[in-house]
Amino acid sequence: MNDIHQLTGAYALDAVDDIERARFEQHLAECEDCRTEVASLREAAGLLSETTLATPPPALRDSVLAGISQVRPLPPVVERTPVVQRRWFPFLVAAAVVAILGVGAAFWQPWTASQDGSLTAAERVLNAPDAHSVAVDLGKTGKATVTLSESVGKAVITTEDMAPAPEGKVFELWLQSPEGDMVPAGLMPPGEDNQMVLEGDAASATAVGLTVEPEGGSDEPTLPPVALFDFSQAT
Amino acid sequence: MDHIRAVPDGAPSPGAPSGAAPADTTAGELATLLQRSSRGDEGAFAQVYDATSSRAYGLALRVVRNPAHAEEVVQEAYLDAWRSSTRYDPARGSALGWLLTIVHRKAVDRVRSAEAATQRDATYHRETQPVDHDQTAEAAHASLEAQRVRGAVSTLTAVQREAVELAFFGGYTHTEVATMLDVPVGTAKTRIRDGLIRLRDAMGVGS
Numbered sequence: 001m002n003d004i005h006q007l008t009g010a011y012a013l014d015a016v017d018d019i020e021r022a023r024f025e026q027h028l029a030e031c032e033d034c035r036t037e038v039a040s041l042r043e044a045a046g047l048l049s050e051t052t053l054a055t056p057p058p059a060l061r062d063s064v065l066a067g068i069s070q071v072r073p074l075p076p077v078v079e080r081t082p083v084v085q086r087r088w089f090p091f092l093v094a095a096a097v098v099a100i101l102g103v104g105a106a107f108w109q110p111w112t113a114s115q116d117g118s119l120t121a122a123e124r125v126l127n128a129p130d131a132h133s134v135a136v137d138l139g140k141t142g143k144a145t146v147t148l149s150e151s152v153g154k155a156v157i158t159t160e161d162m163a164p165a166p167e168g169k170v171f172e173l174w175l176q177s178p179e180g181d182m183v184p185a186g187l188m189p190p191g192e193d194n195q196m197v198l199e200g201d202a203a204s205a206t207a208v209g210l211t212v213e214p215e216g217g218s219d220e221p222t223l224p225p226v227a228l229f230d231f232s233q234a235t
Numbered sequence: 236m237d238h239i240r241a242v243p244d245g246a247p248s249p250g251a252p253s254g255a256a257p258a259d260t261t262a263g264e265l266a267t268l269l270q271r272s273s274r275g276d277e278g279a280f281a282q283v284y285d286a287t288s289s290r291a292y293g294l295a296l297r298v299v300r301n302p303a304h305a306e307e308v309v310q311e312a313y314l315d316a317w318r319s320s321t322r323y324d325p326a327r328g329s330a331l332g333w334l335l336t337i338v339h340r341k342a343v344d345r346v347r348s349a350e351a352a353t354q355r356d357a358t359y360h361r362e363t364q365p366v367d368h369d370q371t372a373e374a375a376h377a378s379l380e381a382q383r384v385r386g387a388v389s390t391l392t393a394v395q396r397e398a399v400e401l402a403f404f405g406g407y408t409h410t411e412v413a414t415m416l417d418v419p420v421g422t423a424k425t426r427i428r429d430g431l432i433r434l435r436d437a438m439g440v441g442s
Contacts, residue, residue: 003421006421006424006425006428007409007424007428008428009399009409009424009427009428009429009430009431009432010402010408010409010424010427010428012431013339013399013402013403013427013431014339014340014343014402014406015402015403015407015408015409015412015427016408016409017408017410020408039327039328040435040440041428041431041432041435042328042332042336043328043329043332043435043440044431044434044435044438044440045335045339045403045431045434046329046331046332046335046336046339047380047384047387047434047438047440048294048384048388048403048404048434049290049291049293049294049335050290050378050380050381050383050384051381051384051385051388052290052293052294052296052297052404053289053290053293053381054289054292054293054296054297055288055289055292056288056289056291056292056306056309057302057306060288060292060306060309060310061281061284061285061288063306063310064284064309064310064313064314065277065280065281065284067310067313067314067317068277068280068313068314068317069277071314071317071318072275072318073272073273073274073275073317073318073319073320073321074318074319074321074322075321076273076321128322129322129324
């Protein structure tokens with residue numbers, strides 16, 4: 001798998017299995033050249049349909065139009081002020097080097113079509129065309145993935161096999177502003193497998209931090225982060 | 236007979252009946268119609284359907300082969316397109332390309348999930364695959380665009396064309412294509428990519 005760029009063609013034709021697709025989408029998140037190439041190859045592949053034209057039965061038109069009359073189009077993606085500044089919060093930079101045990105996936109989801117017209121806030125983020133994810137393996141503590149969509153303006157954290165916070169402590173989430181400030185974004189509810197939409201506007205967040213705080217949470221991080229999800233490197 | 240595999244030298248099918256599609260909706264008009272659809276304009280979406288349905292259905296039918304399944308795929312794809320029409324970004328590509336990407340993915344998912352139960356053998360399909368070309372030949376459409384595409388396809392080498400067709404129309408993964416063609420995985424992957432690049436450049440597809 002040295003030359004992952006070679007997969008653009010197969011990916012553009014959906015000629016990949018689910019694992020390859022996920023892996024290649026991680027690569028796409030980091031490779032502008034491949035994104036551009038995939039777009040152009042998809043465009044070219046679509047032209048092949050000129051050679052297989054077939055008139056559908058008239059009843060299909062009625063079914064399609066009847067179907068769409070019963071659901072509304074998804075809400076538009078709201079324009080946000082683009083992030084111009086991406087600066088590390090110095091405290092977290094130092095701490096993250098120690099804290100992060102392994103950094104994994106960054107997904108890029110082109111044209112994700114949703115299955116449901118009435119989506120929860122979490123689903124809207126996860127299904128957003130510009131959603132990208134950063135996963136952090138916390139070893140024995142579990143695994144956490146943060147997905148952020150600038151267009152939706154929200155971030156979602158999904159945990160798997162998450163160990164409970166120490167006695168009298170809670171996990172608190174933070175959004176890092178472009179200025180480097182850490183803004184409280186809510187407390188993680190207890191439970192191993194959780195999904196939670198972070199409070200606050202995540203559109204311009206450059207990173208998401210996860211810290212252990214005294215019960216009730218803090219106004220600013222008091223302890224080194226358990227994990228830092230750095231989005232300045234995810235796209 | 237309008238299947239590109241059947242015309243290896245790129246010859247168009249003269250005298251073929253014209254499909255029902257109003258092929259003269261321009262790319263820009265289609266993008267505008269899709270934009271109006273995203274605001275809930277069902278009439279605009281009906282025009283999108285009319286301008287694109289013979290391509291969408293023909294592609295779905297070519298991939299899934301069963302007309303009833305193709306109809307389901309197309310219906311699901313248009314429903315998805317309607318729902319996510321707000322997410323279409325003209326800067327990323329044409330509205331038709333966007334729509335056909337949705338159709339193709341659904342068609343491929345359909346054939347693969349249908350097969351999960353039957354566990355087909357790739358070699359078996361390699362032998363039987365070329366049989367039913369005429370299944371989708373209902374609306375052979377000798378438009379200028381189709382001729383241009385056939386001309387572009389004819390610039391591919393025979394092995395590139397074979398790999399691209401197995402992947403795109405057959406719905407096989409590149410690994411399956413490699414097995415079917417008895418070539419290393421990397422070779423199939425490269426043939427698919429090089430073939431598409433050649434097609435893209437011959438068609439003058441931008442970006």
